Amino acid sequence: MTAPNFLKLPNDGIEFGNQSATRESAQSPERLILASYNIRYAVGPYLIASGLGRKLGVNFPRSRAEAIDKNIRTAARIFTENTLLPPPDILALQEADKGTGRAGRQHVAAKLAESMALPYVHVSAGLPREVSPKQREWWLNFEEQVALNDEGDMGVALISRLPLRDVTRIDLPWHDCPWHPRLAMAATVNFASEQLRIFNVHIDPHGPLDNQHQQTEAVLEQARQHNGPSVILGDFNTLSKQKAIEIRGLMERHGYTTPFPTDIPTWRGAGVVRFHADWIFVKGVRASRWGVVKPLNVSDHWPVWAEVGAE
Numbered sequence: 001m002t003a004p005n006f007l008k009l010p011n012d013g014i015e016f017g018n019q020s021a022t023r024e025s026a027q028s029p030e031r032l033i034l035a036s037y038n039i040r041y042a043v044g045p046y047l048i049a050s051g052l053g054r055k056l057g058v059n060f061p062r063s064r065a066e067a068i069d070k071n072i073r074t075a076a077r078i079f080t081e082n083t084l085l086p087p088p089d090i091l092a093l094q095e096a097d098k099g100t101g102r103a104g105r106q107h108v109a110a111k112l113a114e115s116m117a118l119p120y121v122h123v124s125a126g127l128p129r130e131v132s133p134k135q136r137e138w139w140l141n142f143e144e145q146v147a148l149n150d151e152g153d154m155g156v157a158l159i160s161r162l163p164l165r166d167v168t169r170i171d172l173p174w175h176d177c178p179w180h181p182r183l184a185m186a187a188t189v190n191f192a193s194e195q196l197r198i199f200n201v202h203i204d205p206h207g208p209l210d211n212q213h214q215q216t217e218a219v220l221e222q223a224r225q226h227n228g229p230s231v232i233l234g235d236f237n238t239l240s241k242q243k244a245i246e247i248r249g250l251m252e253r254h255g256y257t258t259p260f261p262t263d264i265p266t267w268r269g270a271g272v273v274r275f276h277a278d279w280i281f282v283k284g285v286r287a288s289r290w291g292v293v294k295p296l297n298v299s300d301h302w303p304v305w306a307e308v309g310a311e
Helices: 047-056 064-080 107-116 207-222 243-254
Strands: 014-017 031-038 090-094 118-123 154-158 163-172 183-191 196-202 230-235 278-283 284-293 304-310
Touching: 014 163, 031 196, 031 230, 031 278, 064 107, 090 107, 090 196, 090 230, 107 118, 107 154, 107 207, 118 163, 154 183, 154 196, 163 207, 183 207, 183 284, 196 207, 207 230, 207 243, 243 278, 278 284, 278 304
Parallel strands: 031 090, 196 230
Antiparallel strands: 014 118, 031 304, 090 154, 118 154, 163 183, 183 196, 230 278, 284 304
8 A cells, every 4th residue: 555645734634613603511411412424515416427427528516616505504404403303412524525626615514514503623634636546446436536636625524512522533544545545533522421432434435345344443443442432423335235234243243332224225326226324333322213314415325313312
């Protein structure tokens, strides 16, 4: 594995924003609503169709900035109006682009957090410059790539009603990542009488299952260093039934549970193709209510959410 020339980011690419909206509380909550959403830079649900369109010379939506702005406002409304899901106390985002051309130069996490009137923490990937993406398997070659010398970046983020402490960047191991290095982040919140450590992950769909296991195990190793309950949520990219079964088994062997059935769809491809890609795993807390927000269509993923309480 030869490492490309990744950007050296100040503060490990960790950006705190909209912190004036932080809501301090004298008491730690006894229950939390946690949600995860691969927002795919809010460009819309048509991953396969848009990829085929680009191959034919059609790149939509044409009014990119306006379309993404509208999608972000739609997502903010869903996450705050208490209709399709309870308003999340903590929302984990993946593919939260920051100023890329494909995101209409919008900072997706910052704009969504502003629309939700909440603070956020964003961790940038640090894209390599002047490194051409490698050819991918044809069935994975539909995603719009960030331009070679685009000044923007990708990343993951947490939008939270609770103050986030000890925010950490976690670079995941990779072998042949065609787009960008895979990334996770962690943060701690006061919860009941304990410190809850939350890990937001974006696992690589490219390559063999053992590479996904290596990336997941890197997060598990970080979680083992925390003396208290933990939640690992995000896009595990388990784009087959076998991958979903294997990743769930890996997490359960490390003491994690999930309220989600193994085969519930959270990602849609062309036609009727559906896979369970997004998960919420908990350890040291108990998950009760849960759901998949299928009516929200600003990404090719649907948000997942769960309510957690002390064991």
